[in-house]
Amino acid sequence: GAVVSQHPSWVxxxxxxxxxxxxxxxxxxxxxxxxxxxxxxxSLMLMATSNEGSKATYEQGVEKDKFLINHAxxxxxxxxxxxxxxxxxxxxxxxxxxxxxxxxxxQYFGPGTRLTVL
Amino acid sequence: xxxxxxxxxxxxxxxxxxxLPCNHxxxxxxxxxxxxxxxxxxxxxxxxxxxxxNETNEMASLIITEDRKSSTLILPHATLRDTAVYYCISSRRxxxxxxxxxxxxxxTIIP
Numbered sequence: 016g017a018v019v020s021q022h023p024s025w026v027x028x029x030x031x032x033x034x035x036x037x038x039x040x041x042x043x044x045x046x047x048x049x050x051x052x053x054x055x056x057x058s059l060m061l062m063a064t065s066n067e068g069s070k071a072t073y074e075q076g077v078e079k080d081k082f083l084i085n086h087a088x089x090x091x092x093x094x095x096x097x098x099x100x101x102x103x104x105x106x107x108x109x110x111x112x113x114x115x116x117x118x119x120x121x122q123y124f125g126p127g128t129r130l131t132v133l
Numbered sequence: 134x135x136x137x138x139x140x141x142x143x144x145x146x147x148x149x150x151x152x153l154p155c156n157h158x159x160x161x162x163x164x165x166x167x168x169x170x171x172x173x174x175x176x177x178x179x180x181x182x183x184x185x186x187n188e189t190n191e192m193a194s195l196i197i198t199e200d201r202k203s204s205t206l207i208l209p210h211a212t213l214r215d216t217a218v219y220y221c222i223s224s225r226r227x228x229x230x231x232x233x234x235x236x237x238x239x240x241t242i243i244p
Contacts, residue, residue, distance in 0.1 A: 019176075047229060058220075058234040059177065074231070108176045112228035120228035121167065124176035 018042055019111050021125035028099055029133055035095045036128045038109030044089035045111035049122060050082075053106040065092045099132045106130075137221045142239040151208040153238050155221030158202040166197060167227050168206045170217040171237070177220065180206065182227065216242045 018041040028034050038048055046067050051059040063084050065071045071084035083095040092111075096103055106129050110122040138156045145151040157166060165184050169177040181188055181195045183204070188195045194207040208215055220237040224230050 017179075021176075049231065058236055059171075059232075060234075061231040064231065106174070110176075110232075114228050120226045121179055121182060122227055122232060123179055124169075127174070127176045129174075 017113050017123045019109065019123050019125040021107075021109055021128050023128060024126060025129040025131075027131045027133065030100050031098055033095055033097045034099055034130060035093055036107055036109075036130075038092045038094070038111070038125055040090045040111040040113075040123075043111075043113055045092075045113070046089060047112040048086055048092040049110045049112075050084060050092075050094050051108045051110065053108060053127075059108060062094075096130065099130070101132045104130055104132045137223055137235060139219070139221050139235065139238045141236065142241070144241050144243050145208075145211045146243050147213060148210055151211040151215065151240060151242070153206040153208075153219050153221075153240060154203065155206070156203045157221070157223050160201055160223050161225075163225050164223045165225070165227065166195065166201075166204050167222045167224055167232070168193070168195065169220045169222065169232075169234075170215075171220070172214075172217040177234075178217075180219075211240075211242045213242050213244065216240060 020039045022037045048065045050062045053059045062077045063071045063073045065084045065086040067086045073079045086092040108127040110124040114120050167182040168180040171177045183195045197204045218237040
């Protein structure tokens with residue numbers, strides 16, 4: 016149980032185009048999902064927190080108009096990188112909150128999406 | 134969230150127990166210790182978490198000192214597939230809070 020998937024697993028796009036990344040919780044409902052970014056040889060950095068049915072909360076320095084997040088259902092959140100540029104090339108990873116009353120409250124992560132912008 | 138410190142890297146022989154230390158001397162009373170690992174080019178994998186008591190699951194054991202200022206993750210019989218970066222994170226409620234990933238410990242299992 017507690018599987019989080021991402022699609023696509025990798026994508027190459029031209030500069031100036033937009034790319035959408037999907038994050039799904041496959042066997043549980045997630046009221047909260049998170050989007051992280053990881054540059055080569057660096058650790059994960061949180062970009063935004065997404066709650067189902069409400070606007071995402073972005074970390075300082077992350078442009079909300081560039082990284083559009085939609086969490087329209089309890090099992091799906093999407094991240095759209097608009098007008099992508101080479102500096103947006105990175106490994107994008109989502110996570111979903113799993114809450115089991117009295118025992119577990121943690122995040123399970125997806126496998127990541129590698130974005131390369133030419 | 135309290136800051137954690139971990140060794141940069143460790144080696145362990147295949148089949149032996151891997152003991153990964155973590156210091157969290159400023160942890161507050163309501164913060165848990167979480168462990169994740171990240172195998173190359175994959176998303177982090179949840180391993181285990183605990184508050185005060187030692188914990189064990191099918192993947193690992195977590196030993197937390199009585200003063201809660203440090204902990205040790207134990208992989209009882211390390212295999213080559215355990216080679217990864219291991220992150221120790223303190224958080225009140227990891228499911229509902231941002232997780233601050235440090236640099237972690239790069240564990241290499243030696244055949």
